[in-house]
Amino acid sequence: MKLEGLSSKQVEESRREHGSNALTQIPPDPLWKKILEGFKDPMIMILMVALVIQVVLFFMGQAEWFEPVGILIAILIANGVASISESKQEGKASALKAEEEAKETAKVIRDGALMEIHVNDVVVGDLVYLQAGDKIPADGTVEEGHLKVDQAALNGETEEADKIPLPENGTYDTKDLLNSYYAYRGTVVCGGEGYLRVRVVGDSTLFGALALEVQEETRETPLQVKLGKLAKQISTFGYIGAITIIAAVLLKTLISGAVPDDVYGWIRLIMDAITVAVTVIVCAVPEGLPMLTSILLSFQSMKMAKDNVLVRKINGLETAGSLSILFSDKTGTITEGKLSVVELATGNVTKFSKLSGINPSLRYDIVTGIGVNNSATVSQGSVIGGNSTDRALMSFLMDSQVADSIRRDDVKNFNAFDSNKKCSSVTITRNGQSVTYIKGAPEKIIERCTHYVDENGETKELTEKNYLTSYIDAQAGRSMRLLAVAKVNRATDEGDLTLVCVLSIRDNVRKEAVDAIREVRNAGIQVVMVTGDRKETAVAIAKEAGLLTDQDDVALTSAELAEKSDDELKKILPHLRVVSRALPTDKSRLVRIAQELDYVVGMTGDGVNDSPALKKADVGFAMGSGTEVAKEAGDITILDDNFSSIEKAILYGRTMFKSIRKFLIFQLTVNVAAVLTCFIGPLLGANVVLSVIQLLLINLAMDTLAAIAFGSEPALREYMREKPIPRNESIITKEMLTQVLVSAVYITFICLSILFFPPIRDLFGDVDNTYLRSALFATFMMAITFNGFNARTSHINPFEHLGRNKNFWLVMLSIFLMQFVFVTFGGEVLDAEPLSLQAWLICIVMSFLVIPIDMIRKAIMHGGKKE
Structure with a gap:
């Protein structure tokens, strides 16, 4: 029967009726949209509120210009890094995809001639000519020919499917990928040739429907859920804290008797109280957290690229x-994703895993039986052509370094695989005599075998087949695909056979x-x-x-x-x-x-x-x-x-989550200590304990630099011995909260002791209040820096694995140097004055004690066990 394609007019009509073969692509969000979406992050929203408040206070003369600018910078860095990084990755992927799609073509018959067109131009009714190596451009039925199709793209399996014309009154189920009559877009022809009549195009194909489905939105990540909860907790803490501070300031005013005389005095008093409350609450927000997650994600992504x-x-x-x-x-x-020869057994079930060590005579029979009797060939060190089984056999010969000994010049006749006989055969001339080698299904070949070749290359009578049958059954139970090789000294594959070997082939684990x-x-x-x-x-x-x-x-x-x-x-x-x-x-x-x-x-x-x-x-x-x-x-x-790379991804993901928790312990200790110090100080009589600019410097130094320090924490194998963290579990655990409170209370105590506890205050000698507040500022920064060592591990030893995080050492040294410069050269701007060597030593000792105190806490709570 003569097959006819479409005319140009029919092509246009089909395209109008059934649509294009192009797949719908939902473009990725542009960078500006990703950045805008980032502002919906709960932590970013808290920072936005803090920014608005600081801007209002600035215009009211209650805040310095650099306070809202600092928060704005934190927002832009935190939101920008993640958005830009993701946009770049998507850009690379899109460019590669567009390059691949531009090369996709199909051979169709139109207006009576065979022509090559772009895949997107294929329409329903087109007659597509397919050969080995072609990718099927649309779903349809085979009109003529016999195709071997690799459907791994759709079903993930290496075994090819046969596609043949539909017999008269025949039926098929398009949902059954193993049916023999309907072929699918995206699958690859690996053998045979034929013509396909296109029935479905574009998004209506199985390939297209699946491609469209993957562009749907997904649910929130576990970290997003946890950070959302944390944002609500911080917001609640902020509201309660603000009201409490305002109430405390008003209560102190009433108790002290310094009640304003007029309405303006009350307004000024309330505004001052609100300013103090807002300043403290802004300090309570961990501005560095969104920045840390962005830095961590980008940093870990770069490290993982080296691990494939x-x-x-x-x-x-x-x-x-x-x-x-x-x-x-x-x-x-x-599994490896390709078939490999796992084992070779002779007729008396002597087993070999490779050809080296096998008798030369037997090796010749094996090489000829599976190498010459093979549709695949070796070219420039690679196996090309043939089906998956033939390629596995040829790879086995290559790995055994005997592929060069294959002699196709001696071939007199080759019979490709016959589905009725379930075997293929090749006849060669050997020493002037014709020998035919047969390979195929063991159950068909072994029943015809009367002799076998043993491991020494000697031909012996095959009288007992039960043990051979038992071996084959056992191998089949191990999911092996079995293939028998036999020979006969004549020019046909008929008559009694001599068994050469039985091969076990499998997609290896x-x-x-x-x-x-x-x-x-x-x-x-x-x-x-x-x-x-x-x-x-x-x-x-x-x-x-x-x-x-x-x-x-x-x-x-x-x-x-x-x-x-x-x-x-x-x-x-x-x-x-x-x-x-x-x-x-x-x-x-x-x-x-x-x-x-x-x-x-x-x-x-x-x-x-x-x-x-x-x-x-x-x-x-x-x-x-x-x-x-x-x-x-x-x-x-x-x-x-490789599955092992998935394990690495899990380890890096766990390391990142651990780093976030470590940072939170560190940052929340800073924030809680700052809130307690600034809240309790005025109640004890000091109107200003830490100035607004000092608080801002603490925030900027600790947020930004600490994000770098904790973002470089090493991936420890011990993390893979812990259970997964439930999706809805709070990011702050009870133990973390205990650690934050113990360290924050100690830091608050030693800082306020410098001003209000005579035994500590007198250690600094007869000095003014500015000097004591400089010592308090230095002690505060050093104590929270030392506490960074506590935060980075749940073990008793706070210095373990420090050698694997050089950034941590650099950051902590930088903070020490910064606070020395701030105190020594800050002057009126930072409301500080230089300290003596004795004062520095006192501050260092009091600050360092935060480490042994937390070591004692860890020992009491869990004896140094892992989290």
């Missing part, structure tokens, strides 16, 4: 640290993935393998990878999963380890169910079929060798496709 991990969406990294369940693809992630899975599971993260493979294979791989270890562990097929209601699945989920024959809808459903149970969900994948789940998961890990749609959907791209 590309962080595309900046919040994905911190979410990785909070993972409680990870749905992992099998092929290419837990990555050795490093086994260790990484163990580490991830020890970290309290549930790992579930989701694969399109059959259950027997999936279970065997899962056992070898260390996923199925207990009797309570559950492995389900897609069909079994579909039979379960959501409530039933929620009960099973904690024990679920394997889902086989998985559909894209299964993955999305699993993510949804896990999120409803408040899990922090991770998903790995490389195919278009994985994309919706990658997008919906809290963090999606896309494989570097995967489809562009998958990479677009993922938050993090694993460039080397």
Whole structure:
């Protein structure tokens, strides 16, 4: 039958009726929009309120110009760094994607001629000519020919699918990717040739629908949830604190008897009280926290790029640290993603893992039987052509360094794989005699074998086949794909055969993935393998990878999963380890169910079929060798496709969250100590304890520099031995709060003692109030600097691992030098005067005591155990 394509007129009509083959792309938000969106962050909103108040106070003459400017700089840095970093990553990804799309073409018959057009120009009704290596441009039915199609982009599996013309009165289900008549966009022809009639284009294709689905919005990250709660707590503290300070100032005025005489006096008194309250509350806000998260995300992202991990969406990294369940693809992630020869056995089941050491005569038979009888070839050190099995066999010969000994000149006849005989054969001339080598299904070949070649190259009679059958069954139980090789001394593949060997082929489990899975599971993260493979294979791989270890562990097929209601699945989920024959809808459903149970969900994948789940998961890990749609959907791209890189991402994410908590301990101690000092001081009789400019310097120095110091904390393996932090758990724990209060109360006590406690005050000699306040300022800054050592670890020893964070030493030394310069040369601007050497030593000793005090607290609370 002669196949006809469309005419130019029919093409235009089809495009008007069915639309374009171009996929809808929702463009990423521009930089300005990302920055505006950033202002919705709860912490940034608090800073905005503080900025407005400071601007109003400045115009009222109650604040210096640099106070609102300092807060504005903190806002711009915190919001800008994250937005610019994410925008750059998206720009790189978009440029690569556009470059790839520009190269995509399709061969179609139009107006009676074969022509090449861009994929986007394909329309419904087009007749597409397909050859090995072509990517199918749209969904449709095979009109003529026989295609071998790699559908890994859609189902994640290495096994090719046959696509043939639909017989008369035949039917097919487009949802069943294994049907033999309907081909899908994005899949690749790896063998054969034929013509495809396009039935569906653009977003209506399975590929297009999945690509569109991945562009939906996702839910808040765990850190965003936690920071939102913290912002509410700080706001509440601010309101209560402001009212309390104003009430305290008014109460002190009434008790002291200094009541204003007129209305203007009362207004001035209330405005002064509000000014003090606002100044203290502004100090209570950790301005450096948004800045720290931005610095951490960017800094850790750069470090991870060296470990083959590309962080595309900046919040994905911190979410990785909070993972409680990870749905992992099998092929290419837990396994190598390609078939490999695992074992070779002779007819008497003598096993070999490589060809070296095998008798030369037997080795010749093996090389000819799987190398010459092979559709793949070796070119410039690479295997090209053939199906996945042939490529695995040729790679085995290359690894054994015998591929050069393949002699195709001796070939008299080659018969490609026959689906009826379930074998392929090649006839060669050897020493003037014809020898035919057959490779194919063991059950078909072994039943015809009367002899076998043993490990010494000698031909022996094959009388007992039970042990050989038992070996084959055992290998099949290990999810091996088995292939038998035999020979016969004639020019045809008919008659009795001599067995050469049985080959075990499999997509091997990555050795490093086994260790990484163990580490991830020890970290309290549930790992579930989701694969399109059959259950027997999936279970065997899962056992070898260390996923199925207990009797309570559950492995389900897609069909079994579909039979379960959501409530039933929620009960099973904690024990679920394997889902086989998985559909894209299964993955999305699993993510949804896990999120409803408040899990922090991770998903790995490389195919278009994985994309919706990658997008919906809290963090999606896309494989570097995967489809562009998958990479677009993922938050993090694993460039080397290795599960161990996922483990590194989790470790870096946990390190980042630890750094945020360390910074919060440090910063909240500063803020609480400043609030207590400035609140209690006036009640004890000192109108000004720390001046507004001193408070501003403390804030700027501690916020900005501390963000750099804690942002450089090393990734410690001990973090992977801790359980995941629940999504809704407060970012401030009871132990953190205890540490903040103990250190803040001590710092407040020693600072106020300089002014009000005679035994301490007298240590400085007969000096004026400005001198004492200079000593108080120096003591305050040094004490909170020393407290940084306490904040950076939950262990008793505050100096452990310091050698791995040089930035911490540099920052702390910088703060010491800064406060020395402030006190010594600040003069009237900073309301300070130089201190004597004796005064400095007194301040240093009192400040340093914050370290042993916190060591005692840690010893009492948990004996130095990890958090």
